[in-house]
Amino acid sequence: MTDLSDLVRPDRYPRSSRYDPAWLLDLDMGPNPLWLLEDLARDLELRPGMRILDLGSGKGATSVFLAREYGAEVVAADWWIAPEEAAAVFAGAGVGDRVAAVRAEAHALPFEEASFDAVVSVDAFEYFGTADGYLPYLVRFLRPGGQLGVATPAMTREVRELGAIPPHIKDVVGWEALAWHTAEWWRFQWGITELVDVTSARLQPDAWRDWLLWTRAGAAYRADARSTDGTSADGDQAVIDMLNADRGEYLSFALLTARRR
Numbered sequence: 001m002t003d004l005s006d007l008v009r010p011d012r013y014p015r016s017s018r019y020d021p022a023w024l025l026d027l028d029m030g031p032n033p034l035w036l037l038e039d040l041a042r043d044l045e046l047r048p049g050m051r052i053l054d055l056g057s058g059k060g061a062t063s064v065f066l067a068r069e070y071g072a073e074v075v076a077a078d079w080w081i082a083p084e085e086a087a088a089v090f091a092g093a094g095v096g097d098r099v100a101a102v103r104a105e106a107h108a109l110p111f112e113e114a115s116f117d118a119v120v121s122v123d124a125f126e127y128f129g130t131a132d133g134y135l136p137y138l139v140r141f142l143r144p145g146g147q148l149g150v151a152t153p154a155m156t157r158e159v160r161e162l163g164a165i166p167p168h169i170k171d172v173v174g175w176e177a178l179a180w181h182t183a184e185w186w187r188f189q190w191g192i193t194e195l196v197d198v199t200s201a202r203l204q205p206d207a208w209r210d211w212l213l214w215t216r217a218g219a220a221y222r223a224d225a226r227s228t229d230g231t232s233a234d235g236d237q238a239v240i241d242m243l244n245a246d247r248g249e250y251l252s253f254a255l256l257t258a259r260r261r
Contacts, residue, residue, distance in 0.1 A: 007217050013038050015069050019061075025221045027059035027089065030123045032214040036151040036204070036253060037062050037122050043200040043257040044149045046070040050117040053077060053141065055106060056124020060089040060099070066120065067095040075111070077104040106134075113140045118147040123253075125152045126179040132189075139195045142260040148196065153180045154203055154254035168245040172238050183254045196258035207253040212243040 007021040016034035024034060046052070048071030054063045057076035063086070066072045076086055076099055086101035104110055106128035119142060121129070128134065129150070142148065158181065159165055165177045181189075187201035204210070219236035243251065 004217060004221060006213060007032070009035075015065070019065075021217065022221065024061055025218055027061045028218055029058040031211045031253070033058070033062045033122045034065055035210055035214075036255075037065055037120070039204055040120070040122070040149050040151045040255045040257070041070070043202075043255065044118065044120075044147050046072060046118065049073065051075070051115070053111070053116045053119045055119055055121040055138075056127070057081070057086065057101075058124070060086040060093075060101070062120070062122045063099045063101075064090060064093040064095055067098040068093070072098070072118075074099040075102055075116075076100065077102045077106075077109065079103065079105045107137070109138075109141060111141050114143045114146075116141050116146060117143060118149065120149045122151045123153070125150045126176070130179045130181070130189075135190055135193055136195060139193075139260050144260055146260045147199075148256075148258045148260070150186075150254075150256040151204075152186075152254050152256070154207075154252045155180045155182055155250050156203065156248075156252055157250065158182055158185060162250075166246075166250055168242050169250065172242045180251075181254065183256065186254055186256050190256070190258055194261070196260055198256070198258045200255065200257045202255050204253040204255055206248070208243050208246060208248040208251050211251070211253075212240065215239045215243065 004021040008017045010017040013035050016038050050072045052066055052072045052074050054074055054076045057063050057078045059081055060076055063074045063076035066074045083101035083103050090096045090099040159178055169177050183201040183203050187198050190196055191198045215236055
């Protein structure tokens with residue numbers, strides 16, 4: 001069983017290690033978002049005072065991170081999390097004056113064109129960003145030279161090339177794996193538009209190990225709650241089994257950055 005202290009990893013994620021793992025797990029909606037964002041940010045140029053759209057911000061951990069670590073003014077946009085719920089997280093983290101929570105669907109963003117210095121999306125882009133026409137739509141909200149940064153579940157080989165979703169992945173996520181592309185797929189998809197210059201497109205080293213460590217820690221953290229409320233651990237265990245079966249053969253995360261021309 002993984003202990004919460006195993007999520008504090010200053011050698012690999014020094015900025016993320018400043019955050020209470022229990023706080024982060026209480027906001028859990030997928031693999032550790034701060035590890036993904038910290039790694040992604042190494043390929044971005046984030047500066048104090050930038051206006052950043054956190055697209056698919058979930059319960060708000062990444063927005064807190066962007067405000068605290070980079071001094072950004074953040075708009076946290078999510079369709080599923082109520083703005084008042086996210087605002088409470090921001091206030092509790094001491095960044096309520098720098099992060100605004102907005103309920104927004106990714107294809108109908110309520111913002112002025114060219115109003116952001118950067119758009120960041122962590123573990124959300126796979127749900128809305130794979131369509132051919134989405135990047136041209138999203139780029140309109142970036143100022144010229146503005147940056148786009150995405151961390152998204154990835155495959156080491158395209159499902160089309162494999163001919164099928166590997167069974168151990170299909171059993172857990174089903175057809176959703178069709179949206180998990182290789183880093184090179186994303187490089188071509190963005191670059192062919194000639195709207196952006198792709199500045200990096202890479203797979204995160206040992207992404208499956210990070211994902212497994214996070215899932216094991218979450219399972220342990222939620223064990224007491226499950227014992228009292230009677231809910232099942234099947235979801236955590238299914239992901240753990242998937243990652244143990246895969247061991248990085250197919251599963252990873254793609255970290256992608258670009259600048260608007």
